[in-house]
Amino acid sequence: LDDGNAVVAAGRDIDSIVERFGSSPALLPVALDVTNEAQAKAGVNAAVAKFGRIDVLVNNAGFGLLAAVEESSDADVRRMFDTNVFGLLNITRALLPVMRKQRSGHIMNMSSVGGYRSAAGFGVYCSTKFAVEGITEALHAELEPLGIHATVVEPGYFRTDFLDASSLLVGKEVIDDYDATSGTVRRRAAEMNHNQPGDPQKLAHALVTLADASAPPLRLALGSDTLKAIEEKNAYVAAETEAWRALSKSTDFAS
Template identity: 40%
Template sequence: MSKVFFVTSAGRGLGVDIARQALAAGHQVVATGRRPETVTEALGGEQDNLLVAALDLTDPDTAEAAVRAAVERFGRIDILVNNAANFYAGYFEVVSPRQMRQQIETNVFGPMNVTRAVLPALREQRAGHIMTISSLAGLVGQEFCAAYTTSKFAIEGWMEALRLDVAPFGIRTTTVEPGFFRTELLVDASTTWPELAVEDYAADTAAQIEGWKSMNGRQAGDPAKLAAALLTVAELEEPPARFVAGADAIASVEAKAKELLAQVEASRKLGMDLAHDDA
């Protein structure tokens, strides 16, 4: 059955693959981006099942306008794909407070703005599915990723709580944790390097920047295959709360789960008996 997909950042990277494959599968797609002309060009021009809408994640008014246009055109929204994100790299002390705030503004408040705009339509329908692209970095901390990891851990907590909030209205949620995929996250338009300098980090910072730049275009994951997997998840009657995507992510999350269990066990003796004596 045809569904209406609402996809953010559909002009490049994974968003293009999701929108293309949804259209090819016969779905209707609301493809959004800061530059609508770029989205239209990426998706091959105007199509009956395609609505291209301007959306700036940091501007709630544009999100609300895009949602209104989607409902006016297609009558409903079935699946929101919060895909847009960027990457502020760096060790914590060399990421400026301004950069940290900008990372949170885009990667956390951005999808929150879009979801807040979409939720009234989903609640009225008593149905819908919110898929938010997080990252392996939302479950496992990584060196040189203080800002990005902070933003993705925040997404994990928000989505886990949101799932409980919206379940009574027939709305499902899935948090997607991809490993390293050959998207455009590491291109200059999406990656920002540290703007502060601390001598103790200077050599490692230079090496990390070189390493991250060399990784661009060489990641193992295929975004077209990830997009196809996400369409499969979207078809499930009971979609998973989390979808860990990529062999690297699955291995890392398995290791993290074992580490957490070991830490719980190590805390048991000292951590269990801490209640008031009269409790």
């Protein structure tokens, strides 16, 4: 809003949006539960009715699950996929007809460092972000000929409420055999809460810069911790691929 843009601010509670951002002709608060496809379509229709177009979509809704894979309950896993993956798809499908008609637009899908590299204690959460990465890569290829950009944003640990109970489920079942792996992560997460290295204000400014870019990237890593994780995984994959290259190649038909 300060940058002179019109903003559609979507959330479950419209009153909290108005309380936070005030009243402005350039602000449209809309009620939205991303798991409700009808609400997604209604929000898009309201945005187009008020502003005439939609230039940028930020798919930011999501929450985490802290548990070993075996400790992750079916109900928690399904609830998380409903929001982090199927909710993102609901919003994207509802909005894409507008951007295709415009032959312009930019979709920003919020992934995570965990969308590039999974880790003990966050395996199922990371799997939702791996899905977001795959969806965005395909969108990038499908939409580029139509003049529409797609970027997957990979933040590291930022000093937000993500590690609070409001955004992070902690598995109720605790299996002692995982104490040295996911158990350690549980304890570390509690210590890290509100002490993360990333500055959320700087992240917000980075997203505005991304929105203004004429040639945005497919992936945007945010935070030095994400950069380090990407470099370490790339080196690991390269070394492992080389070590197993002969067996990998041996499965082709003989020429």
